Amino acid sequence: MTLAMTADAPRTATAAPAPARSSFAIDVPASLLERARAGEHAAFEQLFRWFERPVYTLALRLCGDRDDAADVLQDTMLKVFGNLRSFRGGSPFWGWLRQVAVNEALQKLRRRRLLDDELPMGEHEFEDLAPPPAAAADAATLTRALLRLPPSTRSVLWLYHAEGYTHEEIAGLLQRTASFSKSQLARGGRRLRALLETPEEADRG
Structure with missing residues (x-):
């Protein structure tokens, strides 16, 4: 089952089957990262514009609340920009930023003790591979x-x-x-x- 989100997906997302292509999968030029590391305001703004929608969408889907999603977006971007000098590559920038966003969203749920609530587990469960309606x-x-x-x-x-x-x-x-x-x-x-x-x-x- 693939979750299609045409209204929320940025221009870089695809409708290809699993493995999913994350909406975060945006190629960021090394020159832009260097400018951001140097503290250039315009570079920070560019990164924010590119990743604002993916971060907010992910936070909204996990947290289920628009205010919480806005908080996660803000906390994620502040953390990423505050630690940008420590990012040295080795993996895509978008993957690092996405990990920060996921951690921030899950931390929001943990603080509210919402991750303890789930559908009951069955004894014999298999992955749901049927196509979505x-x-x-x-x-x-x-x-x-x-x-x-x-x-x-x-x-x-x-x-x-x-x-x-x-x-x-x-x-x-x-x-x-x-x-x-x-x-x-x-x-x-x-x-x-x-x-x-x-x-x-x-x-x-």
Whole structure:
């Protein structure tokens, strides 16, 4: 199942199947990073404009609250800009920035003790590989459906399908196990599909 977010996706995102291409996957010229490291205000503004939407979208999908997402965006950018001199490459800049954003969003959920709430695990769960219904292409509809899921389940779905994280990576981020991630992906995927296809019936169930 692939989470299509046409309304929120920046020009660099693609609709290719897994592994997902993150909306953060923006090639940043080394010269721009050098200018930002040197403290050039215009370079900071350029980086902010490029990554504002991906950071805010990720934070909103994980936190489920616009005010929290705005806080995560601000905290992420402040942390990235404050530590930019320590970034020496070796991995894409966007990957480092995305990791900061994910950590900030999950920390927001932990402070509110929201990651303890998830869909119950089953004994025999398998990854949900069925294609999503057409409604998944509607950003507003998908957002409403995601908000009906527990934060931890929503986080697993978004990190796996939209950001391309592995179950092992998600387990590390959530401080759980890979089996937990797989179980939440399977059950959450089925629940999300039900919400998208028959929202009224799914809400009553």
